[in-house]
Amino acid sequence: MDPVLAGTEPAIRVLAMPADTNPAGDIFGGWLMSQIDLAGGIVASRRARGRVVTVAMNAFEFHQPVFVGDLVSCYGRVVRVGRTSLTLHLEAYAERAANPGEVVKVTEATATFVAVDEQRRPRPVPALDDTTP
Secondary structure, three states: OOOOOOOOOOOEEEEOOHHHEOOOOOEOHHHHHHHHHHHHHHHHHHHHOOOEEEEEEEEEEEOOOOOOOOEEEEEEEEEEEOOOEEEEEEEEEEEOOOOOOOEEEEEEEEEEEEEEOOOOOEOOOOOOOOOOO
16 A cells, blocks of 8 residues: 555545446446545545535546456545645555455546535635644
8 A cells, every 4th residue: 555545544435336337347437536536525625624626637547447346445635725725636446356455556646626615606725723633
């Protein structure tokens, strides 16, 4: 596992299912992108203390395929906070169903989220304070 993420909890963990496959029988890349986006939204909304929207997937790399039955864990960390935006580094790892205990990095991405208010207008990201976990 990546040393940056060692000891951290995944934002989401999901089992890759047959309905998520492409015509070749591997997990569809778009499915994995959506899982990364969901994980990023969770991490960003926690830091922004409220609703966020995805505004950009700045970079996306697929390193290895995901197979039916693999357990996919998505992690994220905030790498930059602007006035209303947050940039996150996101990674997905798969525990291979065919070889339990084997974990490989399958995807990594950089994404930008914007904090929004009830009217979906950008709002400031709160500053960190001593009470923020």
